[in-house]
Amino acid sequence: MARSKAEDIPTDAMFNPEKYGYEECSHCKGFGSSLKDPEGVDTCTVCGGPGLVFNLKLTKQETEAFEKLIKERLQIEGCHGA
Numbered sequence: 001m002a003r004s005k006a007e008d009i010p011t012d013a014m015f016n017p018e019k020y021g022y023e024e025c026s027h028c029k030g031f032g033s034s035l036k037d038p039e040g041v042d043t044c045t046v047c048g049g050p051g052l053v054f055n056l057k058l059t060k061q062e063t064e065a066f067e068k069l070i071k072e073r074l075q076i077e078g079c080h081g082a
């Protein structure tokens with residue numbers, strides 16, 4: 001289950017990535033675009049733009065707990081209706 005689309009990341013996680021199990025994208029260093037990507041590609045191919053990636057080093061339990069937190073937060077922020 002890849003969590004890399006910008007719309008899947010709560011706004012609050014942009015400010016507190018570690019609170020939601022995210023870490024800075026090592027490909028673009030959090031800028032959202034990278035010179036390592038092909039010419040004409042202005043969005044980071046790893047994180048898809050937000051500059052954050054879900055921390056894949058977490059255990060399954062930790063991941064599930066964060067996923068739950070993210071889902072709840074997205075509902076609070078109203079990005080994803082019912």
Ligand SMILES: [Zn+2]
Pocket residue numbers: 025026027028029030031032033044045046047048049051052
């Ligand atoms: Zn990136």
